């Protein structure tokens with residue numbers, strides 16, 4: 001064997017023979033990093049431009065989009081497509097170009113996964129092609145189903161569908177549990193003398209309520225489903241324990257006995273593509289996944305049963321960017337792309353000075369729309385009571401302690417600028433599109449990178465600028481900054497708030513603290529009563 005530079009034989013040459021069993025050597029040796037192996041479709045995505053202010057494509061440059069929809073886009077102040085829209089809309093339109101039956105060349109179209117930053121316009125990237133594909137349908141059937149994790153998000157997406165289906169014969173139904181089951185049933189099916197009539201072409205739903213309708217709504221059929229859109233897909237994969245997806249697939253491809261005898265083209269569960277299988281045209285079910293933090297974990301994605309998937313991505317880099325050491329929210333870490341107009345800061349704080357830091361940021365920097373995240377309902381409520389007692393700031397809280405109706409009103413008032421500071425749990429962290437949020441404050445540092453991406457993504461949307469401040473205790477700094485650096489956060493500026501700047505707020509703050517204690521005691525008494 002070759003010798004090393006000092007002329008000594010290599011270590012193993014003097015060691016025991018290769019077949020001998022070695023005991024010991026249990027010292028702390030670091031196991032070599034295992035580089036994840038990504039399937040080609042994940043490792044080589046179709047790249048999408050990240051800058052929504054530069055990589056714009058004028059509406060007239062994508063003539064495939066129906067003139068009526070182009071007109072609607074313009075009427076809503078949209079003159080150009082954002083990069084993700086310019087990439088995904090033509091791809092989706094092409095896959096639906098042969099009507100509902102088959103994709104290009106007679107093949108079943110690829111499922112699509114789309115990973116693009118918060119506020120980059122992913123909603124219209126699926127709304128436009130889905131509406132266009134259904135524009136000339138003859139009979140009303142549920143042909144598109146959009147599943148989202150929260151009521152607020154579902155409502156927001158159904159609103160966008162309503163805009164683009166307005167003045168067409170297409171109908172959109174929202175099923176989130178906000179209305180009674182019976183009321184929702186009326187928007188889905190109508191009883192007729194000889195059976196049921198479908199009342200919705202596009203259903204926007206949260207998973208729990210969707211399963212309720214699959215189970216309990218007579219005549220609710222997904223046998224004509226052509227598009228299944230899974231928005232906030234990484235979060236929806238986490239909710240798969242509710243097994244909503246197998247239920248949807250089972251309803252879309254019913255067993256022999258449950259099939260609609262009048263359906264022109266009978267559907268079968270897709271199997272291996274063979275020459276014989278392609279001879280028999282049948283309507284495909286195409287899955288479309290969207291997220292700002294799409295998982296790159298092939299095992300997780302596999303649970304969705306994707307068919308020859310295609311990935312559109314602004315930033316999930318090739319295998320190397322995944323750090324196998326970083327467990328993020330139960331998912332392998334990845335690098336994410338952030339909106340170009342977002343500036344990230346962190347503020348070193350003590351536990352006691354955190355509320356003062358929030359007040360300082362609002363009062364001194366005079367932001368008019370600030371979204372502040374905490375890690376629990378209790379923390380949100382305490383901070384809300386404290387700021388309210390301090391005075392001088394119009395403040396509200398948003399959490400599951402309020403019903404859907406109240407939450408809707410709160411968001412509306414916040415959007416209208418009637419609320420200066422909205423204190424929220426992660427209930428508003430994802431997807432919520434509130435115009436004009438200038439500042440996001442992480443009062444409690446988020447535990448996971450994905451949470452950080454979505455929270456700070458409530459500002460700097462659609463090419464605008466915005467700021468994100470994260471308050472960090474000394475003990476949190478190292479781990480948090482490392483997590484962000486590994487996650488691809490561009491540059492985190494340290495923002496120190498000197499004690500003398502906070503000092504003038506202290507007397508009023510002390511008074512607010514004692515008011516807070518009284519308010520909490522009072523609430524406890526009322527609860528006990």
Ligand SMILES: Nc1ncnc2c1ncn2[C@@H]1O[C@H](COP(=O)(O)OP(=O)(O)OP(=O)(O)O)[C@@H](O)[C@H]1O
Pocket residue numbers: 077078079080081082085116117118119120121122123124291292430431432433457461462
């Ligand atoms: N082409 C466009 N031109 C101008 N504004 C647009 C365009 N497309 C979308 N927008 C606006 O950008 C905002 C953000 O869009 P959207 O909510 O779809 O983002 P998103 O990518 O889904 O974000 P998130 O990941 O946070 O859910 C919306 O207010 C939308 O109206």
